[in-house]
Amino acid sequence: MARKKNSSADVTGPRIRAAALRLFARHGYAAVSMRQIATEVGVQAGTLYLYTPDKQSLLFDLMQQHMQDLLAELAILPPATTPLADLENFTRFHIRFHQARSDAVFISYMELRNLEPANFDRIEALRRDYEAHLVTILARGKAAHVFELPDTKLATFAVIAMLTGVNTWFREGGRLSLDAVEEIYWQMVRKAVGA
Amino acid sequence: MARKKNSSADVTGPRIRAAALRLFARHGYAAVSMRQIATEVGVQAGTLYLYTPDKQSLLFDLMQQHMQDLLAELAILPPATTPLADLENFTRFHIRFHQARSDAVFISYMELRNLEPANFDRIEALRRDYEAHLVTILARGKAAHVFELPDTKLATFAVIAMLTGVNTWFREGGRLSLDAVEEIYWQMVRKAVGA
Numbered sequence: 001m002a003r004k005k006n007s008s009a010d011v012t013g014p015r016i017r018a019a020a021l022r023l024f025a026r027h028g029y030a031a032v033s034m035r036q037i038a039t040e041v042g043v044q045a046g047t048l049y050l051y052t053p054d055k056q057s058l059l060f061d062l063m064q065q066h067m068q069d070l071l072a073e074l075a076i077l078p079p080a081t082t083p084l085a086d087l088e089n090f091t092r093f094h095i096r097f098h099q100a101r102s103d104a105v106f107i108s109y110m111e112l113r114n115l116e117p118a119n120f121d122r123i124e125a126l127r128r129d130y131e132a133h134l135v136t137i138l139a140r141g142k143a144a145h146v147f148e149l150p151d152t153k154l155a156t157f158a159v160i161a162m163l164t165g166v167n168t169w170f171r172e173g174g175r176l177s178l179d180a181v182e183e184i185y186w187q188m189v190r191k192a193v194g195a
Numbered sequence: 196m197a198r199k200k201n202s203s204a205d206v207t208g209p210r211i212r213a214a215a216l217r218l219f220a221r222h223g224y225a226a227v228s229m230r231q232i233a234t235e236v237g238v239q240a241g242t243l244y245l246y247t248p249d250k251q252s253l254l255f256d257l258m259q260q261h262m263q264d265l266l267a268e269l270a271i272l273p274p275a276t277t278p279l280a281d282l283e284n285f286t287r288f289h290i291r292f293h294q295a296r297s298d299a300v301f302i303s304y305m306e307l308r309n310l311e312p313a314n315f316d317r318i319e320a321l322r323r324d325y326e327a328h329l330v331t332i333l334a335r336g337k338a339a340h341v342f343e344l345p346d347t348k349l350a351t352f353a354v355i356a357m358l359t360g361v362n363t364w365f366r367e368g369g370r371l372s373l374d375a376v377e378e379i380y381w382q383m384v385r386k387a388v389g390a
Binding site for chain 1: 221222225305343350359360364376379
Protein backbone atom coordinates (compact mmCIF):
# COMPACT_ATOMS: atom_id res chain seq x y z
CA MET A 1 0.00 0.00 0.00
CA ALA A 2 3.03 2.27 0.58
CA ARG A 3 4.33 1.76 -2.96
CA LYS A 4 5.36 4.83 -4.96
CA LYS A 5 3.52 5.53 -8.19
CA ASN A 6 6.05 7.67 -10.03
CA SER A 7 8.28 5.09 -11.71
CA SER A 8 7.38 2.45 -14.25
CA ALA A 9 8.76 -0.25 -11.92
CA ASP A 10 6.17 0.70 -9.32
CA VAL A 11 3.35 0.51 -11.85
CA THR A 12 4.42 -2.66 -13.64
CA GLY A 13 4.94 -4.78 -10.53
CA PRO A 14 1.37 -4.35 -9.28
CA ARG A 15 0.01 -4.86 -12.80
CA ILE A 16 1.89 -8.15 -13.06
CA ARG A 17 0.50 -9.32 -9.72
CA ALA A 18 -3.03 -8.28 -10.69
CA ALA A 19 -2.79 -10.13 -14.02
CA ALA A 20 -1.36 -13.26 -12.39
CA LEU A 21 -4.09 -13.24 -9.76
CA ARG A 22 -6.80 -12.91 -12.41
CA LEU A 23 -5.35 -15.66 -14.62
CA PHE A 24 -4.61 -18.08 -11.75
CA ALA A 25 -8.16 -17.62 -10.44
CA ARG A 26 -9.72 -18.14 -13.85
CA HIS A 27 -7.61 -21.02 -15.20
CA GLY A 28 -5.62 -22.38 -12.26
CA TYR A 29 -1.93 -21.93 -11.50
CA ALA A 30 -0.77 -25.06 -13.33
CA ALA A 31 -2.52 -24.07 -16.56
CA VAL A 32 -1.11 -20.51 -16.75
CA SER A 33 2.30 -19.78 -18.30
CA MET A 34 4.61 -16.85 -17.62
CA ARG A 35 4.12 -15.98 -21.31
CA GLN A 36 0.34 -15.67 -20.82
CA ILE A 37 0.87 -13.41 -17.83
CA ALA A 38 3.22 -11.20 -19.89
CA THR A 39 0.66 -11.01 -22.71
CA GLU A 40 -2.10 -10.07 -20.25
CA VAL A 41 0.09 -7.26 -18.88
CA GLY A 42 1.23 -6.21 -22.35
CA VAL A 43 4.97 -6.71 -21.78
CA GLN A 44 7.59 -9.08 -23.20
CA ALA A 45 8.03 -12.37 -21.32
CA GLY A 46 11.60 -11.30 -20.57
CA THR A 47 10.36 -8.18 -18.79
CA LEU A 48 8.41 -10.33 -16.34
CA TYR A 49 11.63 -11.83 -15.05
CA LEU A 50 12.86 -8.39 -13.99
CA TYR A 51 10.04 -8.46 -11.42
CA THR A 52 9.80 -12.07 -10.33
CA PRO A 53 12.22 -15.01 -10.59
CA ASP A 54 9.51 -17.51 -11.55
CA LYS A 55 5.83 -18.47 -11.45
CA GLN A 56 6.15 -20.12 -8.02
CA SER A 57 7.45 -16.86 -6.53
CA LEU A 58 4.55 -15.01 -8.11
CA LEU A 59 2.02 -17.41 -6.56
CA PHE A 60 3.74 -17.26 -3.19
CA ASP A 61 3.89 -13.45 -3.30
CA LEU A 62 0.16 -13.23 -4.04
CA MET A 63 -0.77 -15.55 -1.21
CA GLN A 64 1.68 -13.93 1.22
CA GLN A 65 0.47 -10.43 0.31
CA HIS A 66 -3.14 -11.52 0.85
CA MET A 67 -2.36 -12.86 4.32
CA GLN A 68 -0.16 -9.89 5.24
CA ASP A 69 -2.89 -7.42 4.19
CA LEU A 70 -5.40 -9.43 6.22
CA LEU A 71 -3.21 -9.37 9.33
CA ALA A 72 -2.32 -5.66 8.87
CA GLU A 73 -5.98 -4.62 8.58
CA LEU A 74 -6.95 -6.84 11.49
CA ALA A 75 -4.26 -5.18 13.61
CA ILE A 76 -5.75 -1.73 13.11
CA LEU A 77 -9.33 -2.69 14.00
CA PRO A 78 -10.50 -0.41 16.81
CA PRO A 79 -9.96 -2.26 20.08
CA ALA A 80 -13.14 -3.37 21.81
CA THR A 81 -13.74 -3.58 25.53
CA THR A 82 -15.48 -6.97 25.69
CA PRO A 83 -14.98 -10.37 24.04
CA LEU A 84 -18.48 -10.09 22.54
CA ALA A 85 -17.67 -6.73 20.91
CA ASP A 86 -14.31 -8.13 19.73
CA LEU A 87 -16.10 -11.09 18.16
CA GLU A 88 -18.58 -8.80 16.43
CA ASN A 89 -15.75 -6.65 15.04
CA PHE A 90 -13.92 -9.74 13.84
CA THR A 91 -17.06 -11.15 12.17
CA ARG A 92 -17.87 -7.97 10.28
CA PHE A 93 -14.23 -7.40 9.34
CA HIS A 94 -13.77 -10.95 8.02
CA ILE A 95 -16.85 -10.78 5.77
CA ARG A 96 -15.93 -7.36 4.33
CA PHE A 97 -12.24 -8.07 3.81
CA HIS A 98 -12.83 -11.37 2.01
CA GLN A 99 -15.85 -10.21 0.01
CA ALA A 100 -13.69 -7.50 -1.57
CA ARG A 101 -10.99 -9.99 -2.59
CA SER A 102 -12.74 -13.06 -4.01
CA ASP A 103 -9.97 -14.00 -6.48
CA ALA A 104 -7.31 -13.88 -3.75
CA VAL A 105 -9.51 -15.92 -1.38
CA PHE A 106 -10.15 -18.48 -4.12
CA ILE A 107 -6.48 -19.03 -5.02
CA SER A 108 -5.44 -18.96 -1.34
CA TYR A 109 -7.56 -22.03 -0.79
CA MET A 110 -7.25 -23.74 -4.15
CA GLU A 111 -3.55 -23.30 -4.88
CA LEU A 112 -2.14 -24.32 -1.50
CA ARG A 113 -1.36 -27.69 -3.13
CA ASN A 114 0.86 -25.91 -5.68
CA LEU A 115 3.10 -24.18 -3.15
CA GLU A 116 6.55 -25.64 -2.63
CA PRO A 117 6.92 -27.03 0.92
CA ALA A 118 8.87 -24.06 2.37
CA ASN A 119 6.39 -21.59 0.87
CA PHE A 120 3.48 -23.66 2.08
CA ASP A 121 4.87 -23.56 5.62
CA ARG A 122 5.18 -19.77 5.52
CA ILE A 123 1.60 -19.28 4.32
CA GLU A 124 0.33 -21.76 6.90
CA ALA A 125 2.15 -19.84 9.63
CA LEU A 126 0.40 -16.61 8.58
CA ARG A 127 -2.94 -18.42 8.50
CA ARG A 128 -2.31 -19.74 12.01
CA ASP A 129 -1.53 -16.16 13.17
CA TYR A 130 -4.92 -15.08 11.88
CA GLU A 131 -6.72 -18.03 13.49
CA ALA A 132 -4.87 -17.38 16.76
CA HIS A 133 -6.47 -13.95 16.90
CA LEU A 134 -9.95 -15.50 16.90
CA VAL A 135 -8.89 -18.30 19.27
CA THR A 136 -7.80 -15.60 21.73
CA ILE A 137 -11.12 -13.74 21.51
CA LEU A 138 -13.06 -16.97 22.03
CA ALA A 139 -10.85 -18.14 24.90
CA ARG A 140 -11.22 -14.79 26.68
CA GLY A 141 -15.00 -14.93 26.29
CA LYS A 142 -15.06 -18.52 27.49
CA ALA A 143 -12.93 -17.67 30.54
CA ALA A 144 -15.33 -14.79 31.31
CA HIS A 145 -18.30 -17.19 30.93
CA VAL A 146 -19.69 -15.00 28.14
CA PHE A 147 -19.24 -17.75 25.54
CA GLU A 148 -20.18 -21.37 25.95
CA LEU A 149 -17.85 -23.43 23.79
CA PRO A 150 -16.75 -27.04 23.96
CA ASP A 151 -13.61 -26.33 21.88
CA THR A 152 -12.23 -22.87 20.97
CA LYS A 153 -10.06 -24.24 18.16
CA LEU A 154 -12.97 -25.97 16.41
CA ALA A 155 -15.19 -22.94 16.97
CA THR A 156 -12.50 -20.85 15.25
CA PHE A 157 -12.46 -23.15 12.22
CA ALA A 158 -16.28 -23.22 12.16
CA VAL A 159 -16.70 -19.45 12.35
CA ILE A 160 -14.03 -18.74 9.72
CA ALA A 161 -15.49 -21.33 7.31
CA MET A 162 -19.00 -19.97 7.82
CA LEU A 163 -17.93 -16.38 7.15
CA THR A 164 -15.66 -17.11 4.19
CA GLY A 165 -18.55 -19.09 2.69
CA VAL A 166 -20.33 -15.79 2.00
CA ASN A 167 -17.99 -15.43 -0.99
CA THR A 168 -19.48 -18.47 -2.72
CA TRP A 169 -22.96 -16.98 -3.06
CA PHE A 170 -23.03 -13.23 -2.30
CA ARG A 171 -23.55 -10.94 -5.30
CA GLU A 172 -23.84 -7.14 -5.16
CA GLY A 173 -27.36 -6.14 -6.16
CA GLY A 174 -28.86 -9.42 -4.95
CA ARG A 175 -31.72 -9.89 -2.47
CA LEU A 176 -29.68 -8.64 0.51
CA SER A 177 -27.11 -5.87 0.93
CA LEU A 178 -23.73 -6.76 2.39
CA ASP A 179 -24.75 -4.81 5.53
CA ALA A 180 -27.81 -7.02 5.95
CA VAL A 181 -25.75 -10.18 5.35
CA GLU A 182 -23.19 -9.02 7.91
CA GLU A 183 -25.92 -8.47 10.48
CA ILE A 184 -27.54 -11.89 9.90
CA TYR A 185 -24.18 -13.68 10.06
CA TRP A 186 -23.26 -11.83 13.22
CA GLN A 187 -26.47 -13.05 14.88
CA MET A 188 -25.64 -16.63 13.83
CA VAL A 189 -22.03 -16.40 15.05
CA ARG A 190 -23.13 -14.90 18.36
CA LYS A 191 -25.58 -17.72 18.94
CA ALA A 192 -23.15 -20.40 17.76
CA VAL A 193 -20.67 -19.42 20.49
CA GLY A 194 -23.48 -19.46 23.06
CA ALA A 195 -23.59 -15.69 23.69
CA MET B 196 -23.35 -48.13 -7.02
CA ALA B 197 -25.46 -50.56 -9.06
CA ARG B 198 -22.67 -51.18 -11.55
CA LYS B 199 -21.84 -54.76 -12.48
CA LYS B 200 -18.33 -56.01 -11.78
CA ASN B 201 -18.06 -58.94 -14.17
CA SER B 202 -16.95 -57.31 -17.42
CA SER B 203 -13.83 -55.30 -18.17
CA ALA B 204 -16.01 -52.33 -19.22
CA ASP B 205 -17.45 -52.19 -15.73
CA VAL B 206 -14.01 -52.22 -14.13
CA THR B 207 -12.30 -49.78 -16.49
CA GLY B 208 -14.98 -47.08 -16.31
CA PRO B 209 -14.70 -46.66 -12.53
CA ARG B 210 -10.89 -46.80 -12.74
CA ILE B 211 -10.92 -43.98 -15.30
CA ARG B 212 -13.17 -41.87 -13.09
CA ALA B 213 -11.02 -42.56 -10.03
CA ALA B 214 -7.83 -41.60 -11.90
CA ALA B 215 -9.39 -38.44 -13.33
CA LEU B 216 -10.64 -37.42 -9.89
CA ARG B 217 -7.20 -37.95 -8.35
CA LEU B 218 -5.38 -36.05 -11.11
CA PHE B 219 -7.88 -33.16 -11.29
CA ALA B 220 -7.69 -32.76 -7.51
CA ARG B 221 -3.89 -32.80 -7.49
CA HIS B 222 -3.08 -30.70 -10.57
CA GLY B 223 -6.34 -29.00 -11.59
CA TYR B 224 -8.61 -29.83 -14.52
CA ALA B 225 -6.95 -27.46 -16.99
CA ALA B 226 -3.48 -28.89 -16.36
CA VAL B 227 -4.44 -32.55 -16.85
CA SER B 228 -4.57 -34.15 -20.32
CA MET B 229 -6.58 -37.16 -21.46
CA ARG B 230 -3.20 -38.78 -22.18
CA GLN B 231 -2.14 -38.39 -18.54
CA ILE B 232 -5.39 -39.93 -17.37
CA ALA B 233 -4.86 -42.89 -19.73
CA THR B 234 -1.30 -43.35 -18.43
CA GLU B 235 -2.52 -43.26 -14.82
CA VAL B 236 -5.10 -45.97 -15.61
CA GLY B 237 -2.61 -47.95 -17.69
CA VAL B 238 -4.57 -47.91 -20.94
CA GLN B 239 -4.01 -46.39 -24.39
CA ALA B 240 -5.34 -42.84 -24.86
CA GLY B 241 -7.66 -44.23 -27.54
CA THR B 242 -9.24 -46.63 -25.03
CA LEU B 243 -10.29 -43.69 -22.87
CA TYR B 244 -12.54 -42.43 -25.64
CA LEU B 245 -14.53 -45.68 -25.54
CA TYR B 246 -15.67 -44.56 -22.10
CA THR B 247 -16.00 -40.82 -22.33
CA PRO B 248 -16.29 -38.43 -25.29
CA ASP B 249 -13.94 -35.83 -23.79
CA LYS B 250 -12.37 -34.33 -20.68
CA GLN B 251 -15.32 -31.99 -20.07
CA SER B 252 -17.71 -34.98 -19.93
CA LEU B 253 -15.39 -36.67 -17.47
CA LEU B 254 -15.38 -33.61 -15.20
CA PHE B 255 -19.13 -33.23 -15.45
CA ASP B 256 -19.69 -36.95 -14.74
CA LEU B 257 -17.52 -36.75 -11.61
CA MET B 258 -19.33 -33.72 -10.27
CA GLN B 259 -22.76 -35.07 -11.19
CA GLN B 260 -22.00 -38.46 -9.62
CA HIS B 261 -20.83 -36.73 -6.44
CA MET B 262 -24.07 -34.75 -6.16
CA GLN B 263 -26.25 -37.72 -7.10
CA ASP B 264 -24.57 -39.91 -4.46
CA LEU B 265 -25.07 -37.13 -1.92
CA LEU B 266 -28.77 -36.80 -2.73
CA ALA B 267 -29.28 -40.58 -2.83
CA GLU B 268 -27.69 -41.09 0.59
CA LEU B 269 -29.57 -38.13 2.02
CA ALA B 270 -32.83 -39.65 0.76
CA ILE B 271 -32.30 -42.85 2.74
CA LEU B 272 -31.49 -41.15 6.07
CA PRO B 273 -33.89 -42.50 8.68
CA PRO B 274 -36.77 -40.04 8.96
CA ALA B 275 -36.84 -38.06 12.20
CA THR B 276 -39.91 -36.90 14.07
CA THR B 277 -38.83 -33.35 14.89
CA PRO B 278 -37.02 -30.55 13.03
CA LEU B 279 -34.30 -30.64 15.70
CA ALA B 280 -33.68 -34.36 15.15
CA ASP B 281 -33.76 -33.82 11.37
CA LEU B 282 -31.16 -31.07 11.71
CA GLU B 283 -28.95 -33.30 13.85
CA ASN B 284 -29.20 -36.12 11.30
CA PHE B 285 -28.38 -33.71 8.48
CA THR B 286 -25.38 -32.28 10.35
CA ARG B 287 -23.84 -35.65 11.13
CA PHE B 288 -24.58 -36.98 7.64
CA HIS B 289 -23.02 -33.95 5.91
CA ILE B 290 -19.78 -34.18 7.88
CA ARG B 291 -19.37 -37.94 7.33
CA PHE B 292 -20.31 -37.94 3.66
CA HIS B 293 -17.94 -35.11 2.76
CA GLN B 294 -15.09 -36.23 5.00
CA ALA B 295 -14.96 -39.54 3.11
CA ARG B 296 -14.76 -37.78 -0.28
CA SER B 297 -12.30 -34.91 0.05
CA ASP B 298 -11.07 -35.01 -3.57
CA ALA B 299 -14.62 -34.88 -4.93
CA VAL B 300 -15.53 -32.04 -2.57
CA PHE B 301 -12.42 -30.13 -3.61
CA ILE B 302 -13.03 -30.38 -7.36
CA SER B 303 -16.76 -29.73 -6.92
CA TYR B 304 -15.92 -26.33 -5.54
CA MET B 305 -12.76 -25.53 -7.47
CA GLU B 306 -13.68 -26.70 -10.96
CA LEU B 307 -17.14 -25.14 -11.22
CA ARG B 308 -15.47 -22.42 -13.32
CA ASN B 309 -14.37 -25.07 -15.84
CA LEU B 310 -17.83 -26.48 -16.50
CA GLU B 311 -19.48 -25.50 -19.76
CA PRO B 312 -22.62 -23.39 -19.11
CA ALA B 313 -25.19 -26.20 -19.62
CA ASN B 314 -23.19 -28.54 -17.36
CA PHE B 315 -22.77 -25.81 -14.76
CA ASP B 316 -26.54 -25.28 -14.70
CA ARG B 317 -27.17 -29.00 -14.13
CA ILE B 318 -24.70 -29.20 -11.24
CA GLU B 319 -26.12 -26.02 -9.71
CA ALA B 320 -29.63 -27.50 -9.91
CA LEU B 321 -28.45 -30.58 -7.96
CA ARG B 322 -26.74 -28.35 -5.42
CA ARG B 323 -29.95 -26.36 -4.99
CA ASP B 324 -31.86 -29.64 -4.43
CA TYR B 325 -29.46 -30.45 -1.60
CA GLU B 326 -29.72 -26.96 -0.09
CA ALA B 327 -33.52 -27.11 -0.39
CA HIS B 328 -33.52 -30.12 1.91
CA LEU B 329 -31.86 -28.10 4.68
CA VAL B 330 -33.99 -25.00 3.94
CA THR B 331 -37.07 -27.20 4.50
CA ILE B 332 -35.80 -28.51 7.84
CA LEU B 333 -34.97 -24.98 9.01
CA ALA B 334 -38.28 -23.54 7.80
CA ARG B 335 -40.25 -26.28 9.59
CA GLY B 336 -38.33 -25.63 12.80
CA LYS B 337 -38.83 -21.90 12.45
CA ALA B 338 -42.57 -22.33 11.86
CA ALA B 339 -42.74 -24.54 14.97
CA HIS B 340 -40.82 -21.86 16.95
CA VAL B 341 -38.08 -24.40 17.70
CA PHE B 342 -35.49 -22.45 15.69
CA GLU B 343 -34.89 -18.74 15.83
CA LEU B 344 -33.60 -17.64 12.45
CA PRO B 345 -33.64 -14.30 10.67
CA ASP B 346 -33.18 -15.96 7.24
CA THR B 347 -33.46 -19.70 6.48
CA LYS B 348 -31.59 -19.39 3.17
CA LEU B 349 -28.56 -17.70 4.74
CA ALA B 350 -28.64 -20.11 7.66
CA THR B 351 -28.52 -22.94 5.10
CA PHE B 352 -25.45 -21.46 3.41
CA ALA B 353 -23.81 -20.82 6.80
CA VAL B 354 -24.40 -24.33 8.14
CA ILE B 355 -23.24 -26.05 4.94
CA ALA B 356 -20.07 -23.90 4.74
CA MET B 357 -19.30 -24.53 8.41
CA LEU B 358 -19.70 -28.29 8.06
CA THR B 359 -17.86 -28.65 4.75
CA GLY B 360 -15.00 -26.68 6.33
CA VAL B 361 -14.18 -29.72 8.45
CA ASN B 362 -12.50 -31.14 5.34
CA THR B 363 -9.86 -28.39 5.33
CA TRP B 364 -8.35 -29.36 8.68
CA PHE B 365 -9.59 -32.76 9.91
CA ARG B 366 -7.05 -35.57 9.83
CA GLU B 367 -7.65 -39.15 11.03
CA GLY B 368 -5.46 -39.81 14.05
CA GLY B 369 -5.43 -36.14 15.07
CA ARG B 370 -6.43 -34.67 18.44
CA LEU B 371 -10.13 -35.48 17.99
CA SER B 372 -11.97 -38.43 16.49
CA LEU B 373 -14.55 -37.75 13.79
CA ASP B 374 -17.23 -38.74 16.32
CA ALA B 375 -16.03 -36.02 18.69
CA VAL B 376 -15.85 -33.46 15.88
CA GLU B 377 -19.38 -34.37 14.80
CA GLU B 378 -20.65 -33.88 18.33
CA ILE B 379 -18.94 -30.47 18.76
CA TYR B 380 -20.18 -29.24 15.38
CA TRP B 381 -23.69 -30.43 16.15
CA GLN B 382 -23.66 -28.35 19.35
CA MET B 383 -22.53 -25.29 17.38
CA VAL B 384 -25.13 -25.79 14.64
CA ARG B 385 -27.88 -26.28 17.20
CA LYS B 386 -26.96 -23.05 18.96
CA ALA B 387 -26.49 -21.14 15.69
CA VAL B 388 -30.11 -21.81 14.71
CA GLY B 389 -31.26 -20.74 18.16
CA ALA B 390 -32.36 -24.18 19.40
